[in-house]
Amino acid sequence: MSSKISSADRIREKKKLFLDREQKIIDAALELFLKESIDAVTVSKIASKAGIGKGTVYKHFLTKNEILVRIMLDYERNIADCLAAGILKAEKGDAGAAAQSYFKARLARPDLDRLVQQLEGRLEYAEDIVEQLEELHKIRRSNEDSLSNMLTKQIGAGVLEDVPPHFHYLACWALVQGAVDLWYSRSWNYRHDTADLMEFITNIGVTMGNTGQYHPVSKNTTKKKKPKTS
Amino acid sequence: MSSKISSADRIREKKKLFLDREQKIIDAALELFLKESIDAVTVSKIASKAGIGKGTVYKHFLTKNEILVRIMLDYERNIADCLAAGILKAEKGDAGAAAQSYFKARLARPDLDRLVQQLEGRLEYAEDIVEQLEELHKIRRSNEDSLSNMLTKQIGAGVLEDVPPHFHYLACWALVQGAVDLWYSRSWNYRHDTADLMEFITNIGVTMGNTGQYHPVSKNTTKKKKPKTS
Amino acid sequence: MSSKISSADRIREKKKLFLDREQKIIDAALELFLKESIDAVTVSKIASKAGIGKGTVYKHFLTKNEILVRIMLDYERNIADCLAAGILKAEKGDAGAAAQSYFKARLARPDLDRLVQQLEGRLEYAEDIVEQLEELHKIRRSNEDSLSNMLTKQIGAGVLEDVPPHFHYLACWALVQGAVDLWYSRSWNYRHDTADLMEFITNIGVTMGNTGQYHPVSKNTTKKKKPKTS
Amino acid sequence: MSSKISSADRIREKKKLFLDREQKIIDAALELFLKESIDAVTVSKIASKAGIGKGTVYKHFLTKNEILVRIMLDYERNIADCLAAGILKAEKGDAGAAAQSYFKARLARPDLDRLVQQLEGRLEYAEDIVEQLEELHKIRRSNEDSLSNMLTKQIGAGVLEDVPPHFHYLACWALVQGAVDLWYSRSWNYRHDTADLMEFITNIGVTMGNTGQYHPVSKNTTKKKKPKTS
DNA sequence: TATGAATGAGGCTTCATTCAT
DNA sequence: AATGAATGAAGCCTCATTCAT
Numbered sequence: 014m015s016s017k018i019s020s021a022d023r024i025r026e027k028k029k030l031f032l033d034r035e036q037k038i039i040d041a042a043l044e045l046f047l048k049e050s051i052d053a054v055t056v057s058k059i060a061s062k063a064g065i066g067k068g069t070v071y072k073h074f075l076t077k078n079e080i081l082v083r084i085m086l087d088y089e090r091n092i093a094d095c096l097a098a099g100i101l102k103a104e105k106g107d108a109g110a111a112a113q114s115y116f117k118a119r120l121a122r123p124d125l126d127r128l129v130q131q132l133e134g135r136l137e138y139a140e141d142i143v144e145q146l147e148e149l150h151k152i153r154r155s156n157e158d159s160l161s162n163m164l165t166k167q168i169g170a171g172v173l174e175d176v177p178p179h180f181h182y183l184a185c186w187a188l189v190q191g192a193v194d195l196w197y198s199r200s201w202n203y204r205h206d207t208a209d210l211m212e213f214i215t216n217i218g219v220t221m222g223n224t225g226q227y228h229p230v231s232k233n234t235t236k237k238k239k240p241k242t243s
Numbered sequence: 244m245s246s247k248i249s250s251a252d253r254i255r256e257k258k259k260l261f262l263d264r265e266q267k268i269i270d271a272a273l274e275l276f277l278k279e280s281i282d283a284v285t286v287s288k289i290a291s292k293a294g295i296g297k298g299t300v301y302k303h304f305l306t307k308n309e310i311l312v313r314i315m316l317d318y319e320r321n322i323a324d325c326l327a328a329g330i331l332k333a334e335k336g337d338a339g340a341a342a343q344s345y346f347k348a349r350l351a352r353p354d355l356d357r358l359v360q361q362l363e364g365r366l367e368y369a370e371d372i373v374e375q376l377e378e379l380h381k382i383r384r385s386n387e388d389s390l391s392n393m394l395t396k397q398i399g400a401g402v403l404e405d406v407p408p409h410f411h412y413l414a415c416w417a418l419v420q421g422a423v424d425l426w427y428s429r430s431w432n433y434r435h436d437t438a439d440l441m442e443f444i445t446n447i448g449v450t451m452g453n454t455g456q457y458h459p460v461s462k463n464t465t466k467k468k469k470p471k472t473s
Numbered sequence: 474m475s476s477k478i479s480s481a482d483r484i485r486e487k488k489k490l491f492l493d494r495e496q497k498i499i500d501a502a503l504e505l506f507l508k509e510s511i512d513a514v515t516v517s518k519i520a521s522k523a524g525i526g527k528g529t530v531y532k533h534f535l536t537k538n539e540i541l542v543r544i545m546l547d548y549e550r551n552i553a554d555c556l557a558a559g560i561l562k563a564e565k566g567d568a569g570a571a572a573q574s575y576f577k578a579r580l581a582r583p584d585l586d587r588l589v590q591q592l593e594g595r596l597e598y599a600e601d602i603v604e605q606l607e608e609l610h611k612i613r614r615s616n617e618d619s620l621s622n623m624l625t626k627q628i629g630a631g632v633l634e635d636v637p638p639h640f641h642y643l644a645c646w647a648l649v650q651g652a653v654d655l656w657y658s659r660s661w662n663y664r665h666d667t668a669d670l671m672e673f674i675t676n677i678g679v680t681m682g683n684t685g686q687y688h689p690v691s692k693n694t695t696k697k698k699k700p701k702t703s
Numbered sequence: 704m705s706s707k708i709s710s711a712d713r714i715r716e717k718k719k720l721f722l723d724r725e726q727k728i729i730d731a732a733l734e735l736f737l738k739e740s741i742d743a744v745t746v747s748k749i750a751s752k753a754g755i756g757k758g759t760v761y762k763h764f765l766t767k768n769e770i771l772v773r774i775m776l777d778y779e780r781n782i783a784d785c786l787a788a789g790i791l792k793a794e795k796g797d798a799g800a801a802a803q804s805y806f807k808a809r810l811a812r813p814d815l816d817r818l819v820q821q822l823e824g825r826l827e828y829a830e831d832i833v834e835q836l837e838e839l840h841k842i843r844r845s846n847e848d849s850l851s852n853m854l855t856k857q858i859g860a861g862v863l864e865d866v867p868p869h870f871h872y873l874a875c876w877a878l879v880q881g882a883v884d885l886w887y888s889r890s891w892n893y894r895h896d897t898a899d900l901m902e903f904i905t906n907i908g909v910t911m912g913n914t915g916q917y918h919p920v921s922k923n924t925t926k927k928k929k930p931k932t933s
Numbered sequence: 934t935a936t937g938a939a940t941g942a943g944g945c946t947t948c949a950t951t952c953a954t
Numbered sequence: 955a956a957t958g959a960a961t962g963a964a965g966c967c968t969c970a971t972t973c974a975t
Contacts, residue, residue: 034938049368050365051364053368055965055966056966057964065939065940066940066941067940067966067967068938068941068942068967068968068969069939071966071967071968072937072938072939076966076967077965077967131361131364135281137429138280146429150429176439177439179434180440180443180444183431183440183444184440184443184444184447186425186431187418187421187444188418189421190421190425191417191418191421191422191424192421194420194421195413195420199367199376199380200379200383201383201384201413209410210413210414213406213410213414214410214414214417217447217452221451222443285947285948285949286949286950287948287958290957295957296956296958297949297959298950298951298955298956298957299956299957301949301951302956306949306950307948307950510828511825515970516970516971525935525936526937527937527970527971528935528937529936531971532934536970537971591824595740595741598739598743610889634903636899636903640899640900640903643885643891643904644878644900644904646881646891647878647881647885647904648874648881649881650881650885651877651878651881652877654820655873655877655880659836660839660843661843661844661873661876664869666867669866669870670870670874673864673866673874674870674873674874677907677911677912681911682903682907713954717954717959721959724959745943745945746946747943747944756961756962757946758948758961759959759960761945762960766945767945
């Protein structure tokens with residue numbers, strides 16, 4: 014009997030090891046992508062950094078692109094979850110909570126966020142991973158219904174401008190997207206007040222589209238907290 | 244003597260031909276970049292499309308990257324000029340004119356704008372063209388002083404929130420940057436109200452950071468013009 | 474005591490299982506080879522199709538080539554047996570029986586025959602399996618003596634041309650070899666009278682080298698049986 | 704004026720050099736294929752042997768397979784021409800001339816003929832070069848009409864068996880195909896009378912399908928010329 | 934004993950750049 | 955000056971074989 018248990022255990026353990034290695038590959042790839050040019054990251058380098066053979070990578074991913082898209086999917090799932098939590102909070106009364114959560118989530122790892130943006134641009138025409146990209150879009154749109162409901166209510170309440178509800182969340186999406194670019198833009202990041210800037214932008218994101226009739230009461234706006242640098 | 248004149252003419256004509264060809268290369272590259280994946284555009288294809296030999300391309304540009312960066316520079320100069328014009332208008336009283344102009348300019352050719360964004364991501368680590376990239380940043384920042392002046396005044400007038408003036412224009416930059424991404428995002432562009440959406444976002448860009456104390460009088464906001472689609 | 478018996482049984486059973494599995498591998502490999510390009514058949518696929526692990530394959534065969542050569546050996550043994558039977562019949566009076574049997578045997582599974590031909594071409598330079606290839610040749614030549622005896626007699630009787638006896642059977646070999654190629658040749662098999670064609674060729678094989686002085690009496694020749702298609 | 708001529712000359716010369724190099728690649732590939740296992744011939748080796756860079760090969764051939772198929776096409780064109788000449792001769796009275804020419808042509812370079820056979824087996828499923836393979840088949844079938852005409856006449860004259868005419872030439876094809884295999888078969892070529900054997904087989908090829916009613920008068924048959932070896 | 938994850942040599946192909954004409 | 959053939963480094967991926975469990 015004990016042998017049976019140990020056999021099952023062994024299988025489970027093997028599976029765990031296998032999944033661990035998969036994560037190792039992802040982590041290695043991620044580390045490399047964040048350190049150097051995307052073009053400079055080869056499967057060989059990833060394998061090296063992960064401490065495994067090149068061939069092993071292909072036991073886990075059918076093509077190099079599958080590694081990239083996997084990074085994207087992992088990231089987007091995380092973002093979608095954060096947004097979902099924010100929506101929940103918003104439905105309990107805190108009107109701006111969804112946008113707030115979304116901005117926070119995406120600006121938490123701006124480097125990673127930007128990487129995902131860039132990867133998306135590169136994989137646009139990739140013929141393998143078409144399905145995974147569709148999945149990516151699904152994840153992004155996964156909270157659309159809740160968002161629309163919530164926003165429709167707020168529009169009804171006169172808090173938000175009366176435009177199609179998706180205008181509101183797409184504007185948010187755009188602003189974060191750009192904020193991330195801004196963070197790393199060599200044109201602008203010679204300044205050293207990024208954190209304050211991001212807070213300012215987040216605040217815009219939270220209030221944009223507001224009609225101005227109702228104001229959230231106790232927000233931490235950049236207005237109140239004098240930035241240290243100029 | 245006539246021969247001398249004709250010689251000078253010939254030289255001038257040659258120079259013109261040379262410059263024409265340079266533009267032809269740029270145009271060819273652009274056309275290709277907008278049509279297919281960036282990775283799929285080779286120097287060969289560019290030369291073909293430009294109707295010249297591959298070797299000739301290298302008489303005009305030292306490396307492939309120089310072509311790319313040239314596209315970026317041309318574009319950014321144009322944007323900077325539009326912004327300058329907007330600032331001028333703003334200084335004549337129309338507070339939101341700068342942002343308005345900027346948004347309009349960048350959303351005029353969103354495909355091209357997006358291309359430039361993507362190229363920038365790819366050239367980040369390029370070791371040739373370091374100087375040109377620096378030039379690119381300079382162009383982007385070329386209107387900073389005027390902007391800062393203008394914004395400082397508006398902040399002083401209580402029209403804009405009292406944050407470092409660059410917060411205002413960088414937020415704008417971010418929003419446009421994201422709006423362009425939004426335009427082409429496969430995740431979102433299954434909707435067909437892009438034009439209205441962009442108008443909505445532009446309006447946000449023009450009014451964001453406003454204190455709400457003063458309103459521009461005769462703006463075309465989406466609020467007033469009911470969008471056709473939902 | 475009963476345990477001893479059961480132990481011996483178990484060993485026997487194990488051996489049987491082992492051999493069964495070996496056959497399973499061969500069958501799986503064969504099925505794959507006949508279905509797809511030889512190059513497309515990997516050890517992995519064979520193991521999968523056989524329903525066992527890849528590692529297990531290597532418990533039965535030291536290298537992939539050993540599987541291939543084993544298929545060839547199995548096939549050639551069968552052919553040699555058929556030929557032997559034909560020779561026996563020929564010695565009992567039916568002069569063309571040997572050739573007849575040989576053609577029939579080889580054209581019974583032309584797909585398999587062709588596969589073996591192709592495998593032989595590929596394994597020519599293989600450094601493992603040198604011995605097995607030698608064995609293959611031995612099998613092919615195993616009936617040489619009987620054939621030579623028989624043919625020498627027929628030559629003596631004036632039935633066959635007076636050339637070295639092996640000329641006769643090698644010509645036969647060549648003709649079948651080519652007939653198999655013909656069967657599958659994309660250049661020719663757009664016609665749909667393969668069966669008749671093969672009968673025609675078989676008949677040639679049976680009579681070629683004949684002096685014409687004596688004719689077999691009751692043969693099914695294509696001459697008598699009008700083919701249906703033209 | 705002289706410059707114009709020299710310019711045209713230069714272009715012509717360049718084209719010639721280009722074609723020469725193409726032939727060099729083919730020759731190098733051929734040499735390698737005839738020397739070692741087909742699998743052992745890599746594009747790198749071909750380039751090396753041809754004395755050019757690996758990349759240059761791809762200026763002449765889109766894929767490796769295109770080199771192989773080109774070898775096949777060149778060969779088949781040559782064979783088809785020889786056959787055509789034979790048919791012409793046959794139509795002038797020498798009934799067996801076509802078969803004779805065909806056998807002679809294909810056995811002239813049995814090593815090359817065999818190579819082409821093997822290549823065909825390998826390229827069967829190749830997805831590039833589908834068109835070239837179709838061309839190959841066309842070349843093979845290019846003399847079908849002339850052959851059929853000729854054979855139909857001979858059948859009408861009672862010289863050949865009354866079967867569909869293509870039976871006759873396909874039987875020939877099969878026999879040569881096998882004869883080539885025979886030439887190099889490690890199973891049989893331990894003998895040293897290959898030349899005589901081939902003559903014997905050729906003779907069979909020339910007379911097979913004959914009704915026996917009419918005999919060609921002055922043929923060099925193996926019957927009359929005692930082979931030297933046994 | 935059976936397994937299948939791991940390995941890495943080596944194949945094909947691409948493409949920016951050079952340079953002789 | 956214009957050309958485009960030549961180059962070869964470097965990338966992705968395959969698969970026969972090994973070996974620890």
